[in-house]
Amino acid sequence: MKVQDYAVKADNVFVLPEAVTKIKQLIDDDSTSMDDIAEVINYDPAIMSQVLKISNSALYKFPSTITTVSKAIQVIGTRSVYDLVLAYGVAYAFKDLNKEVIDLDKFWEQGVNCALLAKYFAEEVGIKEPEKLFVCGLLHNLGELVLVQVNPDIAKKNTYLSSSTRPVELQKQYLGFSYSDISAELLKLWGIPADISKIVSSTHVTEKQATTPEEKILQLSYVLALNNVYGDFYAKHDGITPDMYEALDLEIECVDNALDFSNLQLMSAMALFSPSSFAMF
Numbered sequence: 001m002k003v004q005d006y007a008v009k010a011d012n013v014f015v016l017p018e019a020v021t022k023i024k025q026l027i028d029d030d031s032t033s034m035d036d037i038a039e040v041i042n043y044d045p046a047i048m049s050q051v052l053k054i055s056n057s058a059l060y061k062f063p064s065t066i067t068t069v070s071k072a073i074q075v076i077g078t079r080s081v082y083d084l085v086l087a088y089g090v091a092y093a094f095k096d097l098n099k100e101v102i103d104l105d106k107f108w109e110q111g112v113n114c115a116l117l118a119k120y121f122a123e124e125v126g127i128k129e130p131e132k133l134f135v136c137g138l139l140h141n142l143g144e145l146v147l148v149q150v151n152p153d154i155a156k157k158n159t160y161l162s163s164s165t166r167p168v169e170l171q172k173q174y175l176g177f178s179y180s181d182i183s184a185e186l187l188k189l190w191g192i193p194a195d196i197s198k199i200v201s202s203t204h205v206t207e208k209q210a211t212t213p214e215e216k217i218l219q220l221s222y223v224l225a226l227n228n229v230y231g232d233f234y235a236k237h238d239g240i241t242p243d244m245y246e247a248l249d250l251e252i253e254c255v256d257n258a259l260d261f262s263n264l265q266l267m268s269a270m271a272l273f274s275p276s277s278f279a280m281f
Helices: 003-013 018-027 034-043 045-055 069-076 078-093 104-125 130-139 142-150 152-157 167-174 179-189 194-200 213-229 242-246 252-273
Strands: none
Touching: 003 142, 003 179, 018 034, 018 078, 034 045, 034 069, 034 078, 045 069, 045 078, 045 252, 069 078, 078 130, 078 252, 104 130, 104 213, 104 252, 130 194, 130 213, 142 152, 142 179, 152 167, 179 194, 194 213, 213 242, 213 252, 242 252
């Protein structure tokens, strides 16, 4: 099967919450007001609750409590709120997968780690919308969840990591392409903004040459997150070369600070974005 075949099969199985699609349509309409977007979010209690929880979480450090969606949009920004709603919506779409094929908690731990690191670096570098990088980090490996559903045998084979084998090497061996390739194709089919799918398609430094700061941030964040979550196999700086952070005008101290930040925020962020926390909805 080709990359597109896996994405199409996933598109037929996994469905984004209607509010995610509706908000995207509103954002694309120049006549849309902040109140129009708030109304759509308020209509979905799960997404409304998520927006308020994220707005008041440690990801942001606002001095006062945000109690309404309208205030969240006003403070964070329309596109940033959409990015966070998208992150929740995609995670929710995959919440009922078979947990016997892969360790789903480990999967989301890596995704959230990568998201936190990407957001940290985006803020350090001065990226205008760091939430976009958070979303890219969280969703970069969705292709693995697609494989769990479409071809669980191959998905299982790709879990056999070792200190001498990186995940992308297994993916290339058994699929001929990476999970992030599937992720990017699925995001395109879902109508997710093209800038997100393009960044996701450049996840692996060994496969694609990063040409933008956003792509460089995701590549650095991915390797760091992988090493961080799978510390039994990989050392902290395995696969990290100086040019990966120097190209962003960062020092190795900043890289280590980012790891400290992600480890500190991991549990609270997992509670916001891991599907295991969605049971109440």
